[in-house]
Amino acid sequence: MSKAKAKVKAKVKVRRATRKDIPALIKLNIAAYPVLADDNIVWGEAHLASHLRIFPQGQFVAEVRGKIVGAAATLVVDLGPDELRNHTWSGITDSGYFNNHDLDADTLYGADIYVHPEARGYGVGAALYEARRKLCRKLNKRRILAGGRLWNYKDHAADMSPQEYAEKVAAGELKDLVLSFQIREGFELRRVMPNYLHDPNSHNHASLIEWSNPDYNPEKSGARKVRVACVQYQMRELTSFAEFERQVGYFVDVAADSDADFVLFPELFTVQLLSMTKTKSPQEGIRQLAKYARRVVTLLRKLAIKHGVTIIGGSHPAKVGKEMRNICTVCMPDGSIAEQHKLHITPNERKWWGISGGHALPVIETPAAKIGVLICYDSEFPEAARHLADQGAEIIFVPFCTNDRQGYLRVRICSAARAVENQVYVALAGNVGNLPDVENMDVQYGQAAIFTPSDFMFSRDGIAAEADSNEETVLICDLDLDDLHEARAMGTVTPRIDRREDLFQLHASVAAPLPPAVDPIGPLGTQRDWSVEINPEGG
Incomplete structure (x- = not known):
């Protein structure tokens, strides 16, 4: 057995593809389909970048011991009234660019699954098909369709038609490298399509295969669902920044393994870095x-790109001009970042740390939903959440840091109220544990939770999920955005519609937000004080 085959006996890990994977995916595609590569019918950089831009949650890679050995490309299509009609690969995928992707349609279409030749037979393809089935269920799509190559038809072309060959394979009378595997994976043969793709093995034919989603709910066709992971973060002493990187990376990895769209960290979760240094006062700390600040942003951005998730990076103090701000950085899978500065500063923050409030409150467009961020105390001001909701926010993330139950309950109760008032989801994540040697951050009290409007389509008590208090964990929950919009339009109560704007109006004077930055060392560098030399080990 070759060395390469010995490697694939290890566990297959499937994750979302990222832009960083593109060079490896191009090489893998060529290795998987050398005959098609000769005719230049393989993915190029522009194709793969388009997939990740248009439908990032539908693009998967399979890894064995950190090496990419397989991948799947997927989109959602509307096939019209003649759903099982003949079509071509180029037509159904918009020449491979996926510009025809329609998230509201009911059919998940498998544009390609490719596995390295030396990794075939070790469960890589099965793992990728299972990832597609999970996505189909999560998005509440009716089925998966795909056009499959008739890999071994060339050996039987003299004796039978492509249709006869495919039917014999489906009946188990013949074996085909591709179609036999697809039948074992629960797909059914629907027809054979001519002129699907230039492929000598298949004589340009393809099987049209279908997997029906047993959990499909036609009343919620095209449902928009997102998965949120709230990190209940344990404060602990550190000896190096690398140790902090491992800890943060672990939680993002856990969330990504659960197919989370968002990962929320707590406010000031980075304060544990001060356990590596001795400071004379909170101000010095x-x-x-x-x-x-720069290293934290770079770390979060790198993890967002690597795992294909949107990270709401709690918050971290940073200099903006002459002021000290408490800033949440939102890092997206494509490498772009956005910021939310804490607006309302507590007396404690002003007294001990000299924190100043920000002036902008943007809604942030992410691949999965429109979101806003209210950092801890900001959640206690109804007008802030109302402004975000009026600008289109569907989920408000509240990273918090509280040192006692009373403080936590203020954030919790107000966040639950914001969910009801504005018919949005509100997700909370806080720190737990203690840092005995860090002034003004010695004790933490936290309980992650996700609140919903209080109505029949949501969870009982208006709580989608909540963690046990003061225990390190990750709270993971699915949120249905269609339920949110249904409640806004026709819920038991409709507070967004029934507002008395003839009596009360919100006049927001928040500043225009800074544009998202792709390079945290570029645009962010113009507004932050990066002049201080950073010791590689901190301090």
């Missing part, structure tokens, strides 16, 4: 902590 916050200045020391601000020196890590």
Whole structure:
């Protein structure tokens, strides 16, 4: 057995593809389909970048011990009234660019699954098909369709038609490398399509195969669902920044393994970095902590790209001009970032840390939903959440940091109220544990939770999920955005519609947000004080 085949005996890990994977995917596609590569019918960089831009959650890679050995490309299509009609690969995929992707349609279409030749037979393809089935269920799509190559038809072309060959394979009378596998994976042969793709093995034919989603709910066709992971983060002493990187990376990896769209960290979860240094006062401590701002942003951005998730990075102090701000960085899978500065500063923050409030409150467009961020105390001001809801926010993330139950309950109760008032989801994540040697951050109290409007289409008590208090964990929950919009339009109560704007109006004076940045060292560098030299080990 070759060395390469010995490797694939290890566990197959499927994750979302990212832009960083594109060079490896191009090489893999050529290795998987050398005959098609000769005719230049393989994925190029522009194709793969388009897939990730248009439908990132539908693009998967399979890894064995960190090496990509398989991949799947998927889109959602509307096939019209003649659903099982003949079509071509180029037509159904918009020449491979997926510009015809329609998330509201009911059919998940498998544009391609490709596995390295030396990894075939070890469960890579099965793992990718299972990822597609999970996605189909999550998105509440009616089925998966795909056009499959008739890999071994060339050996039987003299004796039978493509239709006869495919039927014999489906009946188990003949074996085909591709179609036999697809039948074992629960797909049914619907027809054979001519002129699907230039492929000598198949004589340009393809099987049209279908997997029906047993959990499909036609009343919620095209449902928009997102998965949120709230990290209930344990404060602990550190000896190096690398240790902090491993800890943060672990939680993002856990969330990504659960197919989360969003990962929320707590406010000031980076304060544990101060356990590596001795400071004389809280003011000196916050200045020391601000020196890590650039490295924290770079870490979160790298993890978002690697795992294909949107990370709401809690918050971290940073210099903006002459002011110290408490800033949440939102890092998206394509490498772009957005910021939310804490607006309302507590007396404690002003007294001990000299924090100043920000002036902008943007809605942030992410691949999965429109979101807003209210950092801890900001959640206690109804007008802030109302402004975000009026700008289209569907989920409001509240990273918090509280040191006692009373403080936590203020954030919790107000966040639940914001969900009801504005008919949005509100997700909370806080720190737990203690840092005995860090002034003003010695004790933490936290309980992650996700709140919903209180109506029949949501969970009982208006709580989608909540963690046990003061225990390190990750709270993971699915949220149905269609339920949210249904409640806004025709819920038991409709507070967004029934507002008395003749009596009360919200006049927001928040500043225009800074544009998202792709390079945290570029645009962000113009507004932050990066002049302090950063010690590789912190401090």
